[in-house]
Amino acid sequence: MEDNLAAFNELVLLKYQVFNSIFLTLELDGVHRTGILLPLLQSHCQKGFEKSETPDEIINSFFEEWTDLDTEKKRNDQLFRFIQYIEREVVLVDSLEDAAFDRVNNLNGSGSFNSFYETVKKRRATDEMLEALKHFRVRLVLTAHPTQFYPGAVLGIITDLGEAIKANNLLAIKEYLTQLGKTPFFKKEKPTPYDEAVNLIWFLENIFYHAIPKIVNSIGVQLHQSTTALFEDNTLLQLGFWPGGDRDGNPFVKTDTTLKVAERMRTTLMKSYYRDIRKLKRHITFKGSEDKVLEIEQKLYEASFVNPKNAAIKLSWLKKALDNLHDDVEKNHQSLFIDDINELREKVKIFGFHFSSIGLRQDSRVIKSAFEAFKKFIPEWKTNKNLDTDFEALLKLAPAKQLPEVKDPVLNDTFQCIPAMKEIQKRNGAHGCYRFIISNCRDENDVARIFGMARFMGLGEKMFLDVIPLFETIDDLAVADAVMEKLYANATYMNHLKNRKKKQVIMLGFSDGTKDGGYLTANWSIYKAKETITSVSRKYGIKVVFFDGRGGPPARGGGNTHKFYASLGPTIDSSQIQLTIQGQTISSKFGTVDSARFNMEQLLTAGLENQVLNDPDKKLTEEERKVLEELSKVSYKAYQDFKKHPKFVPYLEEMSTLKYYGMTNISSRPTKRGKDDKLKFEDLRAIPFVGAWSQLKQNVPGFYGVGKAIAHFDSQGKLDEIKKLYQNSLFFRTLIENSMQSLSKSYFPLTRYMRNDKEFGKFWTLIYSESVQAKKYLLEISGQKELLQTNPAIKASIELRESIVLPLLTIQQFALIKIKELEKSGKGTTELAESYRKLVIRSLYGNINASRNSA
Known part of the structure; x- marks a missing residue:
């Protein structure tokens, strides 16, 4: 863990400071002045919150102390520039973490197939593992839920910048930082459901198409077996796809959308196959084999460019043609480039003609x-x-x-x-x-x-x-x-x-x-x-x-999905792992081939662990079940009382950014179910619901009720039972550590001013009190002195990102306060009020993007 932290400090934190200073020197409109002022604002915010100042007091005093901007318009213009700069700082951190991924995360360490296989051999369970591999599979289902605020162009810059950083190419880094400064982060129009699907198909084509076969082939090499024999008819890793098919998630999805998305996936896949066969054509230049490659190339060309809707090529023919090519090269040409042929065969087996299954x-x-x-x-x-x-x-x-x-x-x-x-x-x-x-x-x-x-x-x-x-x-x-x-x-x-x-x-x-x-x-x-x-x-x-x-x-x-799935005992069927991947989680966990391989292997080995190793420790005892049941009962009552509080929905509607989600052009779908003007709890979609709490830096859904439940045991002198459960149950320990992550990204000084609000002061205090109680007990039962003490690299990443977005969040709260003031004075429809609303909307982007390590 200390090695991970050292790698993070060296390859992310230190380089961030260096490259951010380069960013300051670039000749971009307003950037130099903004880059000088932003560190001052960051420090000003931190000191202000330590002194219990309100966001509007902090922003106003900053302008008075550090600038000569004397009108609201000038100040708002500068606030917009701060937001734009912070957005790009977050991108820089994303790229640095992507570039350092294989150093900060041990690709052959815990959770990797290599590590798992070593454990299997020690336990003498190789036969059991080989049998499990015939049937076990992991299925990732990509969804288009609106938690990804980066437009496609910015995602491309993150990838290119990360590669330049990894190669220490300073000239390219400077060029990409300049491109970053000139590239807009907001979308002028809402995407259509088809647009959202096309954006995610990029990940199919550029990440999963390469990562999945690499994992499968790597396992075959480690086990000294052909993947055909090893997995028989099983496709070990599968992909699902909801964009274009999910009507409940997006009522604007229609039948023609579904058909168009399926067609786009198939033609994208055909072009990928075509590119691969073109590469093979350069190497397979042998008599007899060359003609076989040419025939495959011609049919894939037709399916990709000439007549994609009615191409004559059949999947069975393509598989057989590649098999024949393989056999010919193996028999007659000393198996030259046989690995390249096998990789394409594996891709065709995995992706077929569908690439990913539309749900x-x-x-x-x-x-x-x-x-x-x-x-x-x-x-x-x-x-x-x-x-x-x-x-x-x-x-x-x-x-x-x-x-x-x-x-x-x-x-x-x-x-x-x-x-x-x-x-x-x-x-x-x-x-x-x-x-x-x-x-x-x-x-x-x-x-x-x-x-x-x-x-x-x-x-x-x-x-x-x-x-x-x-x-x-x-x-x-x-x-x-x-x-x-x-x-x-x-x-x-x-x-x-x-x-x-x-x-x-x-x-x-x-x-x-x-x-x-x-x-x-x-x-x-x-x-x-x-x-x-x-x-x-x-x-x-x-x-x-x-x-x-x-x-x-x-x-x-x-x-932590690996720990979650690894914690399931023999009473739960785990013959497969299937889960949705959405929003910023797609780009953060599967945005590069390295990170995709790492995270897919983590899921793969977690499931195989339950299939093969069958640790008796994972089965909850009757005593542990009783403790969990009681914890759940007390927590449920606390949460239901909280949810039924008369200020619950009004607080979200009036004090958070909930209603602003629908004003961002990040998704084609509405932010709530139902058509009633009056907001009802049951109409709230989970993502804006969780996101609104996140923007407030309160993260209620990740901890509320946890503190009250543990306090209940403490009041009865049974706190040791919770400590024992934490030590013995990986399932409970994973819940607690994930809740710690929610608390670590909460920051109540940001909204401390709300405690004096006549309408919502008591409700804010209720939330804050539970956060304090939850933190106290989570630290006590875990034996840690600070949150995420056992995950120092994640802790350091969160701290870096939270420090970057603190000014942004302060600006957001400042704007919300100003909007309420203008609305109370009857000026809610003025140009100035609209300017503050735009500040709120734009501030949503950076905070969400900065939270990629919440996944």
């Missing part, structure tokens, strides 16, 4: 409404007025004689999803689109409606389809096993599962679970739901696969 998602309530709209077209409805809730009958719907339509575009699109899925499977292969996720799943009827809809819209008798219920709220998690048992006990549904290799995928939502029940209860409820669902699935001989809706920060199920 369709819709809310159960919309699906139910769609059935009501379509009932006149469904013959069974004429004889069964209760069809919509007749579980057995829904599963047996007959195919429609012709595809019907209704006027409502959302409801019509819900049914038209299935023909779109059928079309994508035809063009991209069966894996191109075969999963339908049901958000807000409450009972077996929600699953039966999708199953029946697929039959009705003609997906076929033996449907290549996974119907995936998503259980999110605490109540839904509690009954999830009973819902699944009703499905398993049904002959029609069980027959479908037999066609799907007796595998059922079930999604569990961390984000909405935390929003609904609080941090501790959400995590413990999901853990218990996994246990009960595993039990009932095993009873019916079904292999259950859990698909986790995990976000970036711990409040949305993020944090």
Whole structure:
């Protein structure tokens, strides 16, 4: 750990100071003056908060003490320049961390396949590991949720700047810093759902296309086996893709979007294959083999550029052609460049013609409404007025004689999803689109409606389809096993599962679970739901696969994912790991080939560890379960009382940046569900909800209720039970350490002025008191003297980033105060008020981008 910290200090912190000073010398509009003033503002903010000054007092005194700017307009212009500069400082840190990734993180250390394999050999469990590798897999599902504020051009600069830093190319570094200074960070128009998909396809093409085969081939080399023999028909690492398919996440997604995204992925993949075969063509110049390469090249060229929609090339042909090429070179040409051929074969096996599987998602309530709209077209409805809730009958719907339509575009699109899925499977292969996720799943009827809809819209008798219920709220998690048992006990549904290799995928939502029940209860409820669902699935001989809706920060199920998955014991099926990756987590964890390989290996070995090593220590004892249950009960009550506080929603609406999320051009989707003007808790989307707390530097969803729950044990003289649980349970220890990360990024001096607010003062104090209590107990039960003491490199990264954004956050709070003052005086619609609103919106960007290490 100390080596990691030393590497961070040398390669990130020190270089940041050097390169930031270079940035100051660049001839950019206003940068030199801003660069001189910004360190002064940073120090001024820190000293001001130490003296309990308010953000407006800090900003006003700064201008009076350090500048001659004497009008609000001039001062606001300077504040905008500060924000622009801070945004670029954050990019510099991102690039430095990317460049130093392999030094700060031990790529062959804990969590790597190399380290795992050494443990396996010591335990003499190699045979068990080889057997697990035939079936185990990791699936990353990219989503377009709006937590990524960098436009595509800036992401490119981060990559290029990181490579220049790694190569110590000072001339290139200076050029990229200049480019950075001249490149706008904000988007003038909202992206379309298709734009968002194209942005993420960049990661498929430039990162995952290279990283995944490298991992697979590396494992083959370490085990001295061919990947074909090692993994048989299993694709060890898979990709899923929600942009263009997720209707619940984005109501603007329609059938034509889904089809366009699938087409873009396929043509992008074909071009990638084409580039690879062109490289091979330079090396495979042997008699007989050369003609084989040329034939493959010509067919890929047609599929990429000439006739991509109706290309004659078939996946089976391409696989066979590459196999023939491999055999010819091996037999007749001394296996020259055979590794390059094998890498392309591996890519074709992994990515097929689909690249990534598009997932369709819709809310159960919309699906139910769609059935009501379509009932006149469904013959069974004429004889069964209760069809919509007749579980057995829904599963047996007959195919429609012709595809019907209704006027409502959302409801019509819900049914038209299935023909779109059928079309994508035809063009991209069966894996191109075969999963339908049901958000807000409450009972077996929600699953039966999708199953029946697929039959009705003609997906076929033996449907290549996974119907995936998503259980999110605490109540839904509690009954999830009973819902699944009703499905398993049904002959029609069980027959479908037999066609799907007796595998059922079930999604569990961390984000909405935390929003609904609080941090501790959400995590413990999901853990218990996994246990009960595993039990009932095993009873019916079904292999259950859990698909986790995990976000970036711990409040949305993020944090240390390796420890989380490694902590699951034998009572939870872990034959696969599937999880969502979203927003800044995609660029921070998978933004380079090195970081992508590292983080995918971490997930891979965490799952294999549970499959192969089967440590008895991971199984919770009855005593530990009782402690966790009581902690959850107390925490849940505390969070529910907090959530029901009459000032809860008004506080977020009036004192945070919640309503400003919708004014940023970072996403095509609305920031809340429902169309009511009055904000209701249930309409809040998890991401703006968590983000609003983050902008306040309060991070409530990551700690609220934790302190109260531990205090409950302390009041009964049972604190040692919590300490013992922390020492013995990796699951609990991971929860606590992730909560520490949330607290470490909280900074209450920023909003201390709110304690004097007539309306919200007591509510602010309530939050602050719980943060103090939580920090006290987390340190006590962990034996640490400061938060994240055992993760010094992460701690140092957070501290650097938090120091950079402190002036930005101060500006944001200053602007919010000014807006309230202008609104109270009847000047809320003036040009000046609008200027302050723009300051708030722009300040959102830098703070979110600076939080990449929350993932």
